[in-house]
């Protein structure tokens with residue numbers, strides 16, 4: 001018996017692995033960037049990062065992306081959480097790392113705005129000037145509220 005179109009088995013969507021860096025400074029603030037024009041969800045705030053390339057370790061991908069996007073060289077990274085999200089443009093798996101030590105002053109190399117958000121202001125994103133945030137970035141911010149910073 002033929003299956004109706006909406007019952008046909010669908011091939012799984014490829015998973016796009018993404019390395020995401022949460023830079024935390026000495027004042028308990030995290031760095032967000034605004035997605036540049038031309039990318040899906042342009043204008044939305046996110047943590048710096050991007051797609052892991054074939055054969056790359058997570059740390060190598062994170063180091064490369066943060067160099068390319070915000071011109072910093074990271075000294076270390078700690079795994080913080082992993083989450084998946086099904087966007088219309090891609091099914092992504094985000095590997096989120098905390099970065100507490102880096103070299104250089106962050107600056108937007110893709111003409112993107114950057115800003116430091118104090119963890120205490122996570123419930124006031126709009127007032128703090130970080131609205132809208134990417135849908136899959138919100139659970140990261142939720143978990144950061146529970147972080148014992150210092």
Ligand SMILES: Nc1nc2c([nH]c(=O)n2[C@H]2C[C@H](O)[C@@H](COP(=O)(O)OP(=O)(O)OP(=O)(O)O)O2)c(=O)[nH]1
Nearest residue numbers: 018020039046047048049050051090092134136137
């Ligand atoms: N960097 C980053 N990506 C995120 C976050 N939240 C979230 O859903 N994403 C999604 C959006 C994208 O689909 C994907 C990251 O891809 P990207 O567009 O940053 O990739 P990329 O830097 O390699 O950019 P490109 O070279 O492909 O243009 O992960 C986040 O907080 N940071």
Ligand SMILES: [Mg+2]
Nearest residue numbers: 048049050051
């Ligand atoms: Mg990126």
